[in-house]
Amino acid sequence: MKSIIPRYTREIPQRARLEAAKCTKCGHIEFPPRLVCSKCGNREFEPVTLQKTGTLLTYTIIYTPSENFSMQAPYALGIVELDDGVRLTTQIVDAAFDELEIGKRVEIVFRRVQEEGHAGILEYGYKAVLLN
């Protein structure tokens, strides 16, 4: 989908800086931040930054992507649980597909995610790499 500048800008705190919200009542961390805690219903939060290390919970290799990812296929995509309990869907890069395994340790890095054609916005965000 075409990005407009305000939307792209609005998403920078999460995509680039992993800014999240911690519930002041139960301590649950919401990523992205929400107005209502999904665990206890509280409406007050304090800002936190997510931890950058975690564990791979499941993954796939995408061979048939949507058109805007067609130049990247095949690519690995997984669900990672960070050490603070937050879960993300993210690409897993810089690894051979046969190195991937449920339970492996990963680290979040900042990378280019997609681009809009030849002259559109370059869109950045987080990806995961394997930790040895």
Place this chain on the structure above:
Amino acid sequence: MREVAIIGVGMTRFGELWNQSLRDIFVEAALKAIDDAGVDHIDSMYVGSMSPGLYVGQEHIGSMLADYLGVAPIPSSRVESACASGSVALRQAIFEVASGYSDIVLAGGVEKMNDGQDTSYILATAADQEYEAYFGVTFPGLYAMIARAHMHRYGTTSEQLAAVAVKNHANGYLNPDAQFQMKITKETVLNSTMVADPLHLFDCSPVTDGGAAAIVVPLEMAGKFKGHPVKILATAQSSDTIALHSRSDLSTVPAIGIAAEKAYKMAGLTPDKIDLAEVHDCFTIAEICATEELGFVEKGKGGEAAESGMTALDGKIPINSSGGLKSKGHPVGATGIAQIAEIVHQLRGEAGDRQVKNARIGLTQNMGGSGGSCTIHILEAM
């Protein structure tokens, strides 16, 4: 609240309907349902459709479809819950009739997916656009991650996934409305292109054009019409997080179990009383999860159920006698109503070569996205 029955169903042939537009497809299905029911008018209609805006650039289809069906000025609305849109439309029809607000309501579903748009992108709008799709998620990719978690936790194999596709194609072979009326073998599945590891092309339901419709009336009036009635025992719906990664158990689809518990309670039944089921096998792993979450087998045994023949046409609990989404096709907005059409045909004993013996109580399970919404209906023969 009044008890409710379905007295007529209709569907188009599912497939690549190059010569039919969205409106043509819907009207064909709706007229078949109206004729099957033998009603001379309808009081209102609800149509499930996931994304006519992205597929064919048309919103406001409630108005358009009432216009082309020739029933305007009756109320007509589109209902959307991704791939569960059809069954959610049925729920609105049930509520309107049960409440006494209307007597004859049409519930329909339609999707025109083969008009040249990027279907991987459109379907991924049913996932979290900002936190899943942005990073390159596709629908096969989401279910592939569920499949890998299921395999890791329970030892489910690619052969067991393939057994679901083989069974559903064997059933679809007997269904004249199915998109793919062909039998396949385990090797067909395992040797097909990898779409999202571990899911092969033949683990995935196809891209389909199609429509389906049902006519809902109060049970007490059902005898007045030509169409042989089927009673609705339960309608239930659940929601879950839109993002797969936010769910505590990645090896299943929890929304199915939650809706199932509500549906069984409403019907006053236990899973062993169900004679057959149409479940949402958008991917083979989804049928395995549904078989478990509906209580037909314990968690982790869904793959075995398909492999052993338990869910075959002549098995203990036949699943997807129509061919399922896999073989019959999956025009997303129409799927929930097409499942209802199959169960109505089965309970009336008019399912031809794929008729399940002694079918008295049937269940449908339809879901949206990776399980962010789920709808279940239980129907009884009369």
